Amino acid sequence: xxxxxxLEVNNQKYDFPLFVGTxxxxxxxxxxxxxxxxxxxxxxxxxxxxxxxLSDITFLDGEKGILRYRGYSIEELAEKADFLEVVYLLIFGxxxxxxxxxxxxxxxxxxxxxxxxxxxxxxxxPKSAHPMGVLSSLTSALTAFNPSSVNVDSEAEMYNxxxxxxxxxxxxxxxxxxxxxxxxxxxxxxxLGYVQNxxxxxxxxxxxxxxxxxxxxxxxxKLLILHADHEQNCSTSTVRIVGSSHAGLFASISAGISALxxxxxxxxxxxxxxxxxxxxxxGGDTKKYMAKAKDKQDPFRLxxxxxxxxxxxxxxxxxxxxxxxxxxxxxxxxDPILGIAKGLEQEALNDPYFVDRKLYPNVDxxxxxxxxxxxxxxxxxxxxxxxxxLPGWIAQWREMRLRKEPIGRPRQVxxxxxxxxxxxxxxx
Ligand code: CMC
Numbered sequence: 001x002x003x004x005x006x007l008e009v010n011n012q013k014y015d016f017p018l019f020v021g022t023x024x025x026x027x028x029x030x031x032x033x034x035x036x037x038x039x040x041x042x043x044x045x046x047x048x049x050x051x052x053x054l055s056d057i058t059f060l061d062g063e064k065g066i067l068r069y070r071g072y073s074i075e076e077l078a079e080k081a082d083f084l085e086v087v088y089l090l091i092f093g094x095x096x097x098x099x100x101x102x103x104x105x106x107x108x109x110x111x112x113x114x115x116x117x118x119x120x121x122x123x124x125x126p127k128s129a130h131p132m133g134v135l136s137s138l139t140s141a142l143t144a145f146n147p148s149s150v151n152v153d154s155e156a157e158m159y160n161x162x163x164x165x166x167x168x169x170x171x172x173x174x175x176x177x178x179x180x181x182x183x184x185x186x187x188x189x190x191x192l193g194y195v196q197n198x199x200x201x202x203x204x205x206x207x208x209x210x211x212x213x214x215x216x217x218x219x220x221x222k223l224l225i226l227h228a229d230h231e232q233n234c235s236t237s238t239v240r241i242v243g244s245s246h247a248g249l250f251a252s253i254s255a256g257i258s259a260l261x262x263x264x265x266x267x268x269x270x271x272x273x274x275x276x277x278x279x280x281x282x283g284g285d286t287k288k289y290m291a292k293a294k295d296k297q298d299p300f301r302l303x304x305x306x307x308x309x310x311x312x313x314x315x316x317x318x319x320x321x322x323x324x325x326x327x328x329x330x331x332x333x334x335d336p337i338l339g340i341a342k343g344l345e346q347e348a349l350n351d352p353y354f355v356d357r358k359l360y361p362n363v364d365x366x367x368x369x370x371x372x373x374x375x376x377x378x379x380x381x382x383x384x385x386x387x388x389x390l391p392g393w394i395a396q397w398r399e400m401r402l403r404k405e406p407i408g409r410p411r412q413v414x415x416x417x418x419x420x421x422x423x424x425x426x427x428x
Pocket of ligand 1: 303306308357362
């Protein structure tokens with residue numbers, strides 16, 4: 001294979017080295033482009049062709065439908081691992097042994113108390129506030145309550161920031177839900193497992209003994225693993241770019257939550273459920289909505305379909321679809337929107353519009369159906385995505401800081417007015 005790419009600009013040839021990743025992905029290294037060419041830059045809206053970093057964390061092959069964390073396949077991790085093991089794997093690069101996992105969990109538990117004054121901030125939000133707005137504000141507020149910035153030259157300080165957010169974030173998630181439902185802002189039980197405790201914190205009632213549901217626990221463990229990282233997506237790139245200014249971990253994660261909120265990204269899980277519900281209310285006519293999705297004059301998109309990178313089935317969607325069938329059957333829930341979702345999927349898979357554009361169900365298409373069966377309100381779906389994505393954001397932020405990456409600052413090509421003289425107000 002050649003080891004350089006040659007670019008010709010204004011009859012002048014320039015060579016650029018090729019970089020080949022461990023899975024043989026090839027990239028043209030254009031670091032020297034502007035200096036060599038006297039200021040020529042690249043334009044790539046949405047960064048569809050631009051690699052922003054080198055990363056050892058997640059491998060994704062969108063054509064083959066492959067997703068691996070640190071070399072382990074998503075299928076095997078979802079089947080065999082505990083979420084906290086995956087958290088450790090993503091952040092530190094290896095699966096923990098029993099002793100490492102135990103210490104990690106103990107360290108997280110020791111940092112899981114949230115300053116009680118945070119409750120005053122929660123109090124100030126209306127009950128109707130969207131949980132993603134609340135969560136991003138509370139995560140940002142953690143910086144104010146934990147002001148010491150991370151000294152990345154010290155592994156110990158970085159570790160401290162990581163276990164703090166892993167301890168406090170589930171509490172904020174649970175309190176966001178509890179605020180919405182008018183429930184007291186309590187803690188769970190630190191003798192429980194990490195995911196077990198999340199469920200208890202979310203669902204325990206002040207006047208009832210909390211009873212764990214094993215099916216719900218297993219499903220949540222799997223969903224969190226499936227969402228845990230997805231390389232340089234919109235929210236992760238946001239975390240890396242905010243962190244690249246040396247803003248702290250909590251501020252960077254808070255920015256990631258805001259990026260995740262949008263319906264083209266994590267907000268799609270809420271949008272999917274609302275779409276399926278609307279189709280049901282409208283008589284279940286999936287053909288009508290398929291036609292709307294294909295009509296270029298209509299802004300409607302089939303939510304939960306399509307992906308920037310996957311041009312084949314999203315491997316996470318495959319697992320989640322099977323899990324939706326299982327969880328609903330195990331819980332004895334009959335949800336008509338599962339039938340509508342399957343009907344839409346079948347039609348899309350046989351429709352040239354979707355086939356030609358390689359639009360397949362993504363991770364968000366079936367996840368909301370499981371969340372609903374677990375009694376999680378629809379506005380909380382993207383919060384659950386954030387809970388799962390937290391370790392990915394942390395791992396990517398840590399990698400970016402340890403590699404001492406430069407501040408993220410893209411270029412542009414200016415297309416506005418040339419220099420013109422100021423016109424006085426009375427002459428405009
Ligand atoms: N329904 C109808 N048409 C679609 C859809 C869709 N869901 N997605 C893409 N297209 C069409 C699009 O109109 C375009 O058609 P044309 O070539 O005729 O102009 C073509 O497919 C390519 O779409 P694109 O918008 O250029 O592709 P993209 O890579 O910029 O966008 C996407 C990817 C995920 C934003 C998009 O597929 C989409 O909006 N999907 C619905 C929202 C969604 O489910 N998002 C969750 C993504 S997975 C989880 C996550 O990232 O958090």
